Amino acid sequence: MISSLALSQQDYFQHIEELRKMAETAKDELADTLYMEVGRAFAYTMPADAIVYLQKSLELAEKHNRYRIMCMANSFTGIAYSQMGSYAQSVEYFKKQLNIAKRLGILDEVAWANSNLGQVLLEIKNYELAKEYLQEANDLADLIGDDYMKQYVYSNMGWLKLCLAEYQESLTFYEKALAIRKKHPTDSINLAANYRDIGNLYFAQSDFENAKLYYSLSSNYCNTLFSSLLAPVMVKLSYIHLESGNLDSALSCISQALDMANRGGEKSVIRDAYGIYGSIYYKMGKFDKAEQCYSMQIAYHDSVNLSDVSKKIYELQFHEKLESQKLARETAEYHTRTFVHLVIAIAVLLIASVFIIFWLRKKRMTINSMNQELVYNNLQTNESIAYAQRIQKAVMPDLDCLDKFFADKFLFFRPKHAVSGNFYWTFSNDVYGMLAVCDSGEAGIPGGCISMLGLSVLHELAEIDADPAIVLELYRRKIVSALKSVSHVDGDSYNGSDISLMVMDRHEPRLYFSGVKHPLLIVRQGKLLQYQENKESDSFITKDLETCQVDLQDGDMIYLMTHGMARQNNADGQELSRERLFQHISSISNLPMEKQHQELLKLLDGWMGKHPQQRDVLIIGVLYKREITR
Secondary structure, three states: OOOOOOOOHHHHHHHHHHHHHHHHHOOHHHHHHHHHHHHHHHOOOOHHHHHHHHHHHHHHHHHOOOHHHHHHHHHHHHHHHHHOOOHHHHHHHHHHHHHHHHHHOOHHHHHHHHHHHHHHHHHOOOHHHHHHHHHHHHHHHHHHOOHHHHHHHHHHHHHHHHHOOOHHHHHHHHHHHHHHHOOOOOOHHHHHHHHHHHHHHHHHOOOHHHHHHHHHHHHHOOOHHHHHHHHHHHHHHHHHHHHOOOHHHHHHHHHHHHHHHHHHOOHHHHHHHHHHHHHHHHHHOOHHHHHHHHHHHHHOOOOOOHHHHHHHHHHHHHHHHHHHHHHHHHHHHHHHHHHHHHHHHHHHHOOHHHHHHHHHHHHHHHHHHHHHHHHHHHHHHHHHHHHHHHHHHHHOOOHHHHHHOOOEEEEEEEOOOOOOOEEEEEEEOOOEEEEEEEEOOOOHHHHHHHHHHHHHHHHHHOOOOOOHHHHHHHHHHHHHHHHHOOOOOOHHHOOOOEEEEEEEEOOOOEEEEEEEOOOEEEEEOOEEEEEOOEOOOOOOOOOOOOOEEEEOOOOOEEEEEOOOOOOOEOOOOOEOOHHHHHHHHHHHOOOOHHHHHHHHHHHHHHHHOOOOOOOOEEEEEEEOOHHHOO
16 A cells, blocks of 8 residues: 555645556556556545446456455445445445455455444444454454554544543554554654544543643644645534634634545535534624534534524524614613612602602503513514524425435425424435425424434435335334433433334336334225334334335325324314324325315314314325326
8 A cells, every 4th residue: 555645645646646656557457456546545535436447447357357456445335435425336346345255255255344334333323243353353353463453443442432521442442443554654644543532532522621732733744735624623623723712723724624525525524624614603602604604514414403503593593683772771771770760769758649659650660661571572482483493494495306216296284283203204315215204292482493303414424225124113213322322311221212214216116115103005996005004012122113015006106104194183082093183194195185184174174173283194195107107
């Protein structure tokens, strides 16, 4: 491998260019190796270019059955995709590497593949599975006795322990990796990464002095070639300056970090940089700029908690308004106090009757002030709810992507309050599409917060796996983990999310379904087919969830729904019930979509009468036609 930072920037690119020219004229058996070396050199610095050369290497290696080169090319292709934040593609290539290496018994490549998979699982915060892969890599590295490999395994194990807040064990692994890397001082990028990792360890413990020391050591080994490593270091340094109140230094560091991250296309670093930018401008009192930065943070989010950032934007939008209202109140109170003191002084000098009149006037003013305060508080509450409703509508997905899979559709969505605890979610790519409906178990503002958290998690999982049962299990883990991070919420006890997910095949007439407490309904030639959800499970445990495959026929009418409408009571306290709702759906399934929507609305309003709506209602219907799928 090229010793990345032992060369100057000019020599570095010149060396790669020489390798590329040699590859273009070399025989296939040598060209695959040369293209792989060029891709490896670019994997961390210019990942998009690296993928082009690594694909050439793979084509030639597969042509001549050069399996070790195939393993290495798959490995560095996965690394390049990981650098770009495309974790689903990254996992795909690491699995290819692992399968080839296992089949042919290439133990060192099996170890590298396990280490790679462990690292990308750390990126998506799946710590339990990451630990299994990293332990396997560690055992194989011990068996082979490969120190060069063990430095990477130790580094990833240190990262895992850091994520689990096991700081002493994390430091032990980082120091083991550093001891190996100091034997190869010309491989500066690994030393820079190791010092950065130890800096992150101290940063996590709020030991900012030691963190700055190790970040400085890391920077000494970096140059502009490896902005992907230096940019997150600058983000952390900016945060340290922000915490110490040194806003100018914080602004300088975050500006450099954002510039480097934009050049490298590292979305997660760009996202974090905009978050720090927003906090700096907020402390400076530049609220418009802070709002712009927080909005950019949302746009670049991967696993960011969308509701937290939305809350920051809400606070900013009303900050100046609240400050001006507070100033007006304080001024009014000051003048009132002055006037009261003057009147009291006059009243003391005048007769008792004047004092009585003043006392009555003061009482009247107090009552008016209390009324004004009540009006003000009510206005603030209504503004907050209205803004929360706008945020939820903005993040709810568009159903137009379903047009690639179905001939027509309708959405019947009627929340109980302005903000809904029910939500729906869609996703599509060239291979498959996804549609989910979910009842968070809460209504109003709490339900809206959980629904936005759920949407953020589903966006993050979109391309991790296409098996509905696996996606729902990962969804459960992330929701529980997010709720655990809030001190007054018991994540383990939360079991309120009832969710169903169907995955549509882009090229074949079939779909796959899994769900908790929500069924999938299909009306086929007048006959109602019900694919049962998992009623028994109150939490998404893998062994309880199953995925069922459904082969579609032309004209199938498909429905996903929450249980809100079925559980609506009438004036006599009687529930509408699933049986009545499903029978009604079967009877209207041959009608046009808009008409079906109207009939469901008529059924709900007729059943409720004057009784108030008790739950959020969400039903989605789609019509399958074979010729529509494209």
